Amino acid sequence: GQSLEQPSEVTAVEGAIVQINCTYQTSGFYGLSWYQQHDGGAPTFLSYNGLDGLEETGRFSSFLSRSDSYGYLLLQELQMKDSASYFCAVKGGNKLVFGAGTILRVKS
Amino acid sequence: ETGVTQTPRHLVMGMTNKKSLKCEQHLGHNAMYWYKQSAKKPLELMFVYSLEERVENNSVPSRFSPECPNSSHLFLHLHTLQPEDSALYLCASSQDRLGGADGYTFGSGTRLTVV
Numbered sequence: 001g002q003s004l005e006q007p008s009e010v011t012a013v014e015g016a017i018v019q020i021n022c023t024y025q026t027s028g029f030y031g032l033s034w035y036q037q038h039d040g041g042a043p044t045f046l047s048y049n050g051l052d053g054l055e056e057t058g059r060f061s062s063f064l065s066r067s068d069s070y071g072y073l074l075l076q077e078l079q080m081k082d083s084a085s086y087f088c089a090v091k092g093g094n095k096l097v098f099g100a101g102t103i104l105r106v107k108s
Numbered sequence: 109e110t111g112v113t114q115t116p117r118h119l120v121m122g123m124t125n126k127k128s129l130k131c132e133q134h135l136g137h138n139a140m141y142w143y144k145q146s147a148k149k150p151l152e153l154m155f156v157y158s159l160e161e162r163v164e165n166n167s168v169p170s171r172f173s174p175e176c177p178n179s180s181h182l183f184l185h186l187h188t189l190q191p192e193d194s195a196l197y198l199c200a201s202s203q204d205r206l207g208g209a210d211g212y213t214f215g216s217g218t219r220l221t222v223v
Contacts, residue, residue, distance in 0.1 A: 045211030098151040
């Protein structure tokens with residue numbers, strides 16, 4: 001089966017950089033994804049890493065190391081609107097399995 | 109507004125009621141999913157439909173019954189639910205079952221309360 005570990009909560013100040021880590025165990029690994037979910041909203045897709053290395057999309061970057069079964073989401077120049085839950089997810093077999101999520105609180 | 113629409117947004121039902129959740133997507137995606145989201149737990153995959161065929165049933169109790177009449181619509185029929193079934197039910201779609209680099213598109217969910 002698949003399992004993912006990520007911190008339950010992270011707090012940072014506006015303008016700072018924060019890294020949310022994710023370790024996973026899975027069979028048939030196809031890639032690591034990140035999703036953002038604001039309170040009362042739908043999870044929205046942020047990024048996908050199918051190969052090792054860093055993917056950058058604006059203020060957000062995501063990293064994957066398949067040999068370490070590890071990835072992270074890096075958020076730069078934090079804004080208040082970045083306060084949300086962030087989920088890592090792995091594709092194993094024909095389904096996407098999610099971690100429990102990390103609540104990010106951005107303080108002014 | 110996302111490309112996946114779920115109705116109703118909120119639902120309160122008694123344990124003897126029968127109700128249905130509806131999900132609609134017009135993104136041209138071929139795969140649709142039902143997930144359950146409970147507080148402080150990972151999103152739990154319930155069902156996967158690919159090209160209108162159910163390809164995965166993740167050990168979900170029979171009181172949950174999915175239906176996919178066409179590639180744009182997905183239903184979750186509910187009957188004789190238990191209070192522990194109270195949760196946010198999320199529908200998602202993707203171009204194919206693996207999601208690809210574009211990921212899954214989620215609806216805003218139906219907040220279900222069983223009383």
